[in-house]
Amino acid sequence: MTGSPQHVPVLMYHSVSSEATDAFREFVVPPRLFAEHLAALHSLGYSTTTITALAQMRAQGTPLPERLVAITVDDAFADFADAALPALASHGMVATLYVPTGYVGGRSAWLADEAEDHRSLLSWSQLREISGHGVECGAHSHSHPQMDLLDRRAMTREIGLSKALLEDHLGRAVTSFAYPFGYANATVRRLVEQLGFSNACAVRDLVSTPADDAYAIPRLTVTQDVMAADLASMLQSARTARQELTSSARAVASRGLRRAGLKKRGTHPSRHDWWAPTSA
Ligand SMILES: [Zn+2]
Numbered sequence: 410m411t412g413s414p415q416h417v418p419v420l421m422y423h424s425v426s427s428e429a430t431d432a433f434r435e436f437v438v439p440p441r442l443f444a445e446h447l448a449a450l451h452s453l454g455y456s457t458t459t460i461t462a463l464a465q466m467r468a469q470g471t472p473l474p475e476r477l478v479a480i481t482v483d484d485a486f487a488d489f490a491d492a493a494l495p496a497l498a499s500h501g502m503v504a505t506l507y508v509p510t511g512y513v514g515g516r517s518a519w520l521a522d523e524a525e526d527h528r529s530l531l532s533w534s535q536l537r538e539i540s541g542h543g544v545e546c547g548a549h550s551h552s553h554p555q556m557d558l559l560d561r562r563a564m565t566r567e568i569g570l571s572k573a574l575l576e577d578h579l580g581r582a583v584t585s586f587a588y589p590f591g592y593a594n595a596t597v598r599r600l601v602e603q604l605g606f607s608n609a610c611a612v613r614d615l616v617s618t619p620a621d622d623a624y625a626i627p628r629l630t631v632t633q634d635v636m637a638a639d640l641a642s643m644l645q646s647a648r649t650a651r652q653e654l655t656s657s658a659r660a661v662a663s664r665g666l667r668r669a670g671l672k673k674r675g676t677h678p679s680r681h682d683w684w685a686p687t688s689a
Contacts, residue, residue, distance in 0.1 A: 459545035464608035507549035507587035547585030
């Protein structure tokens with residue numbers, strides 16, 4: 410089986426750091442492991458793309474490179490500048506960073522339940538510099554709420570304000586959105602489109618294909634339990650069949666969740682795995 414270059418894995422990271430509470434462990438990858446992941450991708454011959462570039466290639470029917478992967482990083486933690494960006498740059502790789510604009514230059518107040526509200530976020534000047542290095546900066550709402558619990562007016566503000574602030578500060582169009590906690594409902598999805606985004610990322614343990622809704626691009630959660638060799642086998646499975654990657658990725662993810670004590674759905678961080686299928 411040769412697989413299809415149209416099947417593009419979209420990887421999701423959060424913090425690249427050595428420190429995390431048990432509750433947040435799933436969302437932290439140590440810098441050394443992150444570098445090993447990138448080295449594995451490099452040695453397998455993968456090239457990287459931003460999410461908007463991927464969405465544009467798909468919309469225009471541009472043939473994709475043989476081995477393509479998209480790296481996304483949510484929440485704009487300050488460790489992106491210290492740990493992730495140098496590792497990406499050393500391989501000439503690009504990524505997409507999703508920014509909750511209400512916390513730029515501050516701390517991760519939305520993570521109080523996980524006792525992770527002390528994490529520093531990048532400043533606007535750092536984001537400007539980062540966006541000049543081939544990193545796409547997308548919106549991740551303003552205050553990182555559970556969007557489906559808001560009324561329409563508040564949804565509109567969260568989506569529109571995050572776009573406007575990023576565009577003002579970065580001086581470029583912001584066209585990609587990532588749903589906080591990885592999921593959305595139909596109203597949120599429609600508003601993201603109506604407010605001028607061309608694509609949006611969700612979280613599902615699936616490789617992305619051209620058949621996907623551009624406003625529900627599935628992403629694979631990469632935890633610190635995914636060793637570089639695991640990542641390589643996940644991506645090689647992606648080249649053969651979407652179903653195979655699904656089971657492979659789920660096995661890796663559930664191993665990680667078991668180790669982190671988060672196996673039961675309904676605990677706060679595992680909401681990242683949810684996607685409301687009726688909303689597509
Ligand atoms: Zn987030």
